[in-house]
Amino acid sequence: MILIMKSRVHTNTKYDVIVIGGGASGMIAAGRAGALGKKVLLIEKNKTLGQKLKITGGGRCNITNATYDTRALLANYGGAAPYLFSPFSQFGVKETFEFFESRKLPLVVEERNRAFPKSMKALDVVHTLLDYMKSSKVSVKSGTAVEKISHEKGRISGVRAGGVVYEAENYILATGGLSHPETGSTGDGFGWLSDLGHTVKKPSPSIVPVQVSDAWVHALAGRAVDGVQITFFLDGKKMLAKKGRILFTHFGLSGPLVLNTAKDISGWLAGGKVSAFIDLYPTMDIGTLDAHLTKIFDQNKNKLLKNILKDIAPLGMAPGLVHLLGNLSPETKVHSIRKDERRFLVDLFKALPVSITNLMGYDRAVVADGGVHLDEIDTKTMRSKIISNLYITGDLLDINRPSGGYSLQLCWTTGFVAGSNIQN
Numbered sequence: 001m002i003l004i005m006k007s008r009v010h011t012n013t014k015y016d017v018i019v020i021g022g023g024a025s026g027m028i029a030a031g032r033a034g035a036l037g038k039k040v041l042l043i044e045k046n047k048t049l050g051q052k053l054k055i056t057g058g059g060r061c062n063i064t065n066a067t068y069d070t071r072a073l074l075a076n077y078g079g080a081a082p083y084l085f086s087p088f089s090q091f092g093v094k095e096t097f098e099f100f101e102s103r104k105l106p107l108v109v110e111e112r113n114r115a116f117p118k119s120m121k122a123l124d125v126v127h128t129l130l131d132y133m134k135s136s137k138v139s140v141k142s143g144t145a146v147e148k149i150s151h152e153k154g155r156i157s158g159v160r161a162g163g164v165v166y167e168a169e170n171y172i173l174a175t176g177g178l179s180h181p182e183t184g185s186t187g188d189g190f191g192w193l194s195d196l197g198h199t200v201k202k203p204s205p206s207i208v209p210v211q212v213s214d215a216w217v218h219a220l221a222g223r224a225v226d227g228v229q230i231t232f233f234l235d236g237k238k239m240l241a242k243k244g245r246i247l248f249t250h251f252g253l254s255g256p257l258v259l260n261t262a263k264d265i266s267g268w269l270a271g272g273k274v275s276a277f278i279d280l281y282p283t284m285d286i287g288t289l290d291a292h293l294t295k296i297f298d299q300n301k302n303k304l305l306k307n308i309l310k311d312i313a314p315l316g317m318a319p320g321l322v323h324l325l326g327n328l329s330p331e332t333k334v335h336s337i338r339k340d341e342r343r344f345l346v347d348l349f350k351a352l353p354v355s356i357t358n359l360m361g362y363d364r365a366v367v368a369d370g371g372v373h374l375d376e377i378d379t380k381t382m383r384s385k386i387i388s389n390l391y392i393t394g395d396l397l398d399i400n401r402p403s404g405g406y407s408l409q410l411c412w413t414t415g416f417v418a419g420s421n422i423q424n
């Protein structure tokens, strides 16, 4: 009874646009619509806006990928690329740089074209967007979750939040996906979009670390190794080899190389046993590596094997490698290591064994797959082709992409384009 009465409470204000969700795409969309003179209300479930944005890039925020050629950039968005030329021609990487740098947030570009705020603080990105919304006179209702979206005759008629019904001519849905739900992204938008008649591809963790069962990996938690090669196998059949940086965690493996292979791994796991081998010396063949170890052994004859692991393997790997030495004791004097034992070490360094048991869940995912197919969106405006006064942005869209700033660029592009194209 109380609920029914509450749901009848209407605000007297009618907005031009209501933005649901105060994450990356919602904030830029709201700011842009407001800057163009629209009366905007942004409703956010959390007390503070941009909770996920604050943890992006390990707190540094990989804000975009500085690939200025749109065709080259869009090659990273798989099958979605043909749909994205129009929105990216309105607001692409160049415009992202201009947007933030003109608001006193200079950016720097690191390897793999990854751009970050010079301050290296994701919080500064949040503040820039809050200032943008403030100067655009956006009203914000935070600490209030949207509970219901009402629609009739192919249009949204109102949203209920905190027992109050808010109404607008247009709505921007920016509630994000399912990764790191503690930030507020609990997938509410997917359910509403299905109810509104959209086809929503079931989400699954996409850019996500993998779980492995090997004690040697767990022993290296928190360490990283660069320039290695990892080769993946499904039931013993070679599937893929990649070179790069690997991060060891309490549960398994992470880092861009692994995160960006997670989608493939997920498919393989459905088909059988997935294993991998890490080559610590991909630029050396067996003979060259054997000669390299022989030289180091000759220089350290009277030391114990455990004390020269740091010299024969990449720095920081020793606590993991001691788990893999088999019959070769770490206490062995280097001068007494036999030729076959040295060869064992060479083979080991060329192929450290990993058994992959699973992907980590949404709580560890950077991005979750799934959402609304771009066939159902007019990507010139980000307007739904099914609900005439609804715009959809950010992680609610079914767009595959790797890590490296491509996700946030999608948020800036889709949010800005939605905010720019609100119909009167």
Ligand SMILES: Cc1cc2nc3c(=O)[nH]c(=O)nc-3n(C[C@H](O)[C@H](O)[C@H](O)COP(=O)(O)OP(=O)(O)OC[C@H]3O[C@@H](n4cnc5c(N)ncnc54)[C@H](O)[C@@H]3O)c2cc1C
Pocket (backbone or CB within 6 Å): 020, 021, 022, 023, 024, 025, 026, 043, 044, 045, 046, 049, 050, 051, 052, 053, 055, 056, 057, 058, 061, 062, 063, 064, 144, 145, 146, 147, 174, 175, 176, 177, 179, 180, 183, 184, 185, 186, 187, 188, 189, 365, 366, 367, 393, 394, 395, 396, 404, 405, 406, 407, 408, 409, 411
């Ligand atoms: C750990 C981590 C690191 C990442 N690092 C990077 C990176 O460095 N670079 C990069 O490009 N991408 C990165 N990403 C991905 C990027 O953060 C997301 O793509 C992006 O934040 C999605 O923005 P969004 O606007 O779609 O939604 P979100 O940022 O998820 O925001 C959605 C908002 O909607 C609110 N909301 C949800 N339901 C309701 C409701 N019912 N009522 C009201 N409000 C609601 C939520 O509270 C939330 O604030 C990272 C992701 C994670 C998890």
